[in-house]
Amino acid sequence: MTTPRKLHIKSYGCQMNVYDAQRMVDTLAPEGFVETDSADEADLVILNTCHIREKASEKVYSELGRLRVMKDDAARSGRQMNIAVAGCVAQAEGEEIIRRAPVVDVVVGPQSYHHLPQLLARAKSAGRALETEFPLDDKFGFLPAPTRQAIRARGISAFVTVQEGCDKFCTFCVVPYTRGAEVSRPVARIIDDVKRLVDNGVREISVIGQNVNAYHGEGPDGRPWPLGRLMHRIAEIPGVERLRYSTSHPRDVDDSLIEAHRDLPALMPFVHLPVQSGSDRILAAMNRKHTADDYRAVIDRFRDARQDIAFSSDFIVGFPGETEEDFSATLALVTQIGYAAAYSFKYSPRPGTPAADMQETVSPEVMDERLERLQILIDSQQSAFNLAAIGTTVDVLFERPARNEGQIVGRTAYLQPAHVMASPDIIGKVLPVRIESLERYSLLGRLASPAAIAQRAPMTSGA
Numbered sequence: 001m002t003t004p005r006k007l008h009i010k011s012y013g014c015q016m017n018v019y020d021a022q023r024m025v026d027t028l029a030p031e032g033f034v035e036t037d038s039a040d041e042a043d044l045v046i047l048n049t050c051h052i053r054e055k056a057s058e059k060v061y062s063e064l065g066r067l068r069v070m071k072d073d074a075a076r077s078g079r080q081m082n083i084a085v086a087g088c089v090a091q092a093e094g095e096e097i098i099r100r101a102p103v104v105d106v107v108v109g110p111q112s113y114h115h116l117p118q119l120l121a122r123a124k125s126a127g128r129a130l131e132t133e134f135p136l137d138d139k140f141g142f143l144p145a146p147t148r149q150a151i152r153a154r155g156i157s158a159f160v161t162v163q164e165g166c167d168k169f170c171t172f173c174v175v176p177y178t179r180g181a182e183v184s185r186p187v188a189r190i191i192d193d194v195k196r197l198v199d200n201g202v203r204e205i206s207v208i209g210q211n212v213n214a215y216h217g218e219g220p221d222g223r224p225w226p227l228g229r230l231m232h233r234i235a236e237i238p239g240v241e242r243l244r245y246s247t248s249h250p251r252d253v254d255d256s257l258i259e260a261h262r263d264l265p266a267l268m269p270f271v272h273l274p275v276q277s278g279s280d281r282i283l284a285a286m287n288r289k290h291t292a293d294d295y296r297a298v299i300d301r302f303r304d305a306r307q308d309i310a311f312s313s314d315f316i317v318g319f320p321g322e323t324e325e326d327f328s329a330t331l332a333l334v335t336q337i338g339y340a341a342a343y344s345f346k347y348s349p350r351p352g353t354p355a356a357d358m359q360e361t362v363s364p365e366v367m368d369e370r371l372e373r374l375q376i377l378i379d380s381q382q383s384a385f386n387l388a389a390i391g392t393t394v395d396v397l398f399e400r401p402a403r404n405e406g407q408i409v410g411r412t413a414y415l416q417p418a419h420v421m422a423s424p425d426i427i428g429k430v431l432p433v434r435i436e437s438l439e440r441y442s443l444l445g446r447l448a449s450p451a452a453i454a455q456r457a458p459m460t461s462g463a
């Protein structure tokens, strides 16, 4: 038997990258690779990069500088270390990575990582290997299924990619260039993946895609199925306790998705629906293809279908041309919707995107000041939402032992962490918890008595 080789993956960015990193581990497991937490001792280090944040490429190059030192140390002790760069920076930079960082052995785009074993073999014989085209073969058809052991080690909540890429071309975003056009996986393959996960202890499925509600994969009837119909099918699988999806575009919210929220208790009433700005002028400059009122109308449709639904969103502050009036419209939208959580960022240009060439930039001081005002508003809404849980009894899916001895931590329907003193036997179960206090963003409570369960308010309400 050959000695296992050690693999270290450092993943940046979104849920898609977390999922991709797991699938890289699955792809390399048959080649004898086992995961390690330490880059120092790895035979293969993969940087699974993200292009969304500011100066993403520069951060990758400085990380590669640190890895070069490690690779030299390994060589001095007679050990070979290979370095691969994957993800969206790999896609965007391509050969430039090898030119600027000759320490890199393999560059692989997000659509090609199922070819990692071949690329490593090519790098061994040719010194370097690069693949950043969008290959004709379907990556998902070639990825080996995760082992039983790998699924169990990853916990009771799992991601399943159902859709990749984006055709929307928001003017600030690199995704359409790095991940390519929208592609949806067939329903049958997704169902196989979910069954395998649930058979091995997974209880919560988060289906993911860059533009997940643009999903239109082929159903068993040969027709394209919308996301809502897929949700209904997944919810039928015994063992699926909770179902989530992200990230959605307001324009692609259709009746099937609204009906899924109305009809499926397993579909969690917490929707991440990015809006980016509350100003129609800025939304048009961003090419978001919807107005602030369109967004409000979508929110109303969700709320009509399920009254306990809550929302999170993404905001960009200081997009080129944003005036104080535009920014006030964003604050007004946030005030009106009332979010349970939201992510907000200062605009920063991504090379190659149309917005990067826009001239009317907002000064850093103004951006800082606006971001602070927005974050104060969002924080106050999030605190109010969390405080409202105190004194109520909520369902919690328990995930793992907490850091504090004797405590087990889980998540509410709204992804709030909730801690109770209990035996680890409750891991993997959804149980009612009486919430007693709040510590920063975590809820603290106790398992509710059977009487409390009987008195618990229903979580759902029909349209």
Ligand code: SF4
Binding pocket: 166, 167, 168, 169, 170, 173, 174, 175, 176, 210, 211, 249
């Ligand atoms: S919809 Fe989302 S992924 Fe697509 S271009 Fe816009 S921001 Fe990027």
